[in-house]
Amino acid sequence: MKMLKIKDVVMVALLTALYFVVYNIAAMLSLIFGPFGHAISPGICSLLTGVIIYFVSRKVGKFLQFSLMQAILMILFGIIGAGYIPWVITSMVGAVIADIIASRESKPAVWKVAVASGFFHVGQALGSIVPAMFFMESYKAEWIARGQTPEQMDEMIKASTGAMGVIGTVLVFALSVAGIYIGHLILRKHFEKKEAGRLAA
Template sequence: MKKLKMQELIFTGVYTAIYFFVVAIVMVVLKLAVPVFDSLLLPAASALFSGIIYLLLLQKVPRFGGISVMGGVFGLLFLITGHFALSFIPSFVCAILADFIQYRWNADEKLRTLVSYTVFSFGLTGPLLPMWFMKNAYVDSLIRRGKDADYINYVFTPITTTGFVVCVVSVIICSIAGIYIGRKLLTKHFQTKR
């Protein structure tokens, strides 16, 4: 595996910043529109609107590494912004796995991109997954940070079996839709005519 060139790292940084901006906007809109379920719906809603960013990254950095860097940056953000200690792991794992799928899986390019984007989109579930699978440890971490019972109950309102299914299914559906929309935008606005 060759290292990314400086120009490719710059493109990766630019698209990571744009992706962060889109995720931040989606987070604010969801917090205003559906305040209890905003964190549950964030990965799916972000996947719906970020397909074009992912495709542009693949176009400018057409080899292994760019996807991993983008996901890794989000993992670091989860780590340094006070999320549960293990929240960064899904971002790293999903990004690296998405990179392998995109550039090491011997399948049709469109299928590879769709699957890799779907896997990548699950990286944003990092702050959520411990709430389902490590609830006691997560509650203890909130208590150590000075959160009261009302806040903890509010945070865990959508954390049910149904909520888990909704989160997973919605990420898959929105990733498929996001790549479809992204391809339409890429063809219409970003591909050079020859």
């Protein structure tokens, strides 16, 4: 199991910055689907950023790569005022699980990266689902204080609890898996050529 080096940290930071940009685009696109769209926005993001996650798994391939990505993301969201402690906790737990699944070897099977991405992004989604389910009133009060209306929060909670919460979680996981396979299809030839060139040298 290889650990991150300085050059790997720099690479992950640059790719996370790109991921952050795409995430915000995905978040805007998710508004089309209303509160439920917001609840599954990590899944929409994962569909668009699967190529980045896959690239990290092949280009970096070191333990804690996904945890580092998630930590940088949480810092960036904190800087723009979107940080939320339960979200940080569930996101980091998801990232650590992703690392355990797919970061202990340099070239994990595609299905392992897909499952890892599922946990990575479900961790993000649970940042609103868990508070809505288990400490609804404080969750609602927190975001009303940040500028949301009571009506908006009621709709958000409705989209994140009960059957909708379960459906949202499953959908985020499925979109994450799909995003990795899309990334694999896009980058497969690139890495095959690179491997062939390395063997020829």
